[in-house]
Amino acid sequence: MKKNKLKIVAIIIFSFILLPLGLLIGNINIPLKDFFTEKYSFIIWNIRFPRTVGSFLGGAALSISGLILQILFSNPLAGPFVLGISSASLVGAILVIFIFTVPSFFTLSIFSIIFSFLMILVVLFFAKRLQKKESILIIGIMIGYFLSALINIIIYFAPAKEVKDFHIWILGSFARLPIDVIPFYSLVILSLLIFTLFLIKPLNAFQMGEVYANVIGIDTSKYLYIFVLISSILTAIVTSFAGPIAFIGLASPHIARYIFDSVDNKIIVTATIFIGGNLLLLCDILSRIILPPNDIPVGLVTSLLGAPIVVLLIWRNINK
């Protein structure tokens, strides 16, 4: 128990080191002594700040979404994208790219949000009707496939320029996140993350299976609904502004469980928030400096880094 507390503190301290680094590191080298001067303030606060906050909160949001869905479906492979939310947001994005040819970031995001929320309504409709989590999982994945096919049909008939625009969107990046959306973006994510901290009891109970959760006083059908809602909104908000970011949501809960060796979500939820945030911010910082002067999409880095990490964890777990 004491050891776990120390580990949590270590991870939080790591965040406090990483967040300023997110403001410091980038294409343009900012000397430390000039950090608070007027000279670089535009780069720091209008370009790097939204990106740093966006990726940190985005990582936390996707990771909590993944954690909730992994617990809900009692499936270690569940991630933020199993409910088809991100596919829906991509459909929104590609339609916008098609209609407006040169869409502004705002129209793109707004359409993505609208489509994600339509999808959330669909998922909730099934969640309420079916009351059976396995069916929700299958329906989410199937709708995801269906929408992907839809996207591919649009791409098939699209001119090359639109296809490239869309492809850049699909790779996922926080570089395009404008400062104006940060208040809204942060407010939604932070309030949902705090709300999740109040749901530790039902989250723990779900880990013992629905029957036992019921027996110990948890209204599972109510919480099924709440969990699906929270994780969909968290996924929708991130994918609508940054595009789909692979692996973070799937990997962070596993990393948290590996580091803390606990089933108590009091620890795991907190750990997942900070591990997810740190991991995505780290990937974002890496994406700025890996191939200078290019700023590659963070979605590429997460996949490149995330897949080996998960494999490594599973490998170490087996040989433990």
Place this chain on the structure above:
Amino acid sequence: MKIRLEDLAIGYDKPIVENINIEFDSGNIYGIVGLNGCGKSTLLRTISAIIPALNGRIIIDDMDINRLSKLELSRKMSLVVPEYFDLSSFTVYDIVAFGRYPYKNFLLKFNHLDDEIINNALLELELIDLKYRKTANISQGELQRTLIARAFVQQTPVILLDEPLSHLDPQHQFDIMKILHNKAKRENKLIIIISHQIKFLTIFSDFIVYFLDNTVKMDKIERFLYNNLYNNVFSLNEIYFDRYSLDFDIFPYKSKKKILFIGGDNDIIIFFRYFLRNGYTPYCYNIEKNLIYYYAKKWNILINKKLEEINLNEYEYIFIDENVKSKIYIDESEFGLDYKNIIYYKNFEDLLYIDI
């Protein structure tokens, strides 16, 4: 605490059993018996409001359970179901601690009292040494006891258990039943148990709840045994339930093929089932008393005849103890020409090598 089932119909989409009218009272153990798939588990899950009743009402202390919240219900009733979920990453303590959830708010702060309750349950079920062991590394029986300990720390007046004795060895089955019995009598709890272990139900439960003729009935366990209802409830065929020994055996005399033992001793009872499963019904001839016995729980007298008067042709095999060979006379010409199945044996060891 009383639980009353009024015109209850249970099932998932369409009713399995209807018109259940039963009342359970605290301080008693109720055993539920019935065929596989007859609705025992469904009944237990309906009572604990995990699945809705299709018709009728469940009244717990004059309150319809539908009017109780999940939390209120969790302070009245606890349920133990067979392990159906992957719990391997939990420690024994983790699982047992879940039982305290009905008394905790969202902060889940466990205090000294909770730890004491949990420790007591772990001691009661002999799990204290396994407290921090992952359930992946304990036996099925230990896991079963862990799940029961979880129900105990929930401190509910009603405890429902679905097959709590499965995976347990006889001594542990007895221990669990004894602990449950003490819970019911000393702490005045209402305990309902589904089990196929009729022996332990008979020893420890007060009432038996049985599924028969599309409804559920309840009776004192003694009357249930006296009326031989067990055979009806399970529509036993080829085997039968003996109400005195509380055990099952194969129905003999289904087979027309007979075997006769002459002389010998009771050790051949050990081979009784060997002959039955190979399609023969064994009889035993006692030369001193001139009696033919058959075996059903004990040796029973069948006929009183001298050996000479018995038609030996009826028997496919005749086993003769070499020790009594000199005392009897068997006219082998009495048998058909091709009849060669007279086998002599000296002792138990010889019988082990019989191959028919």
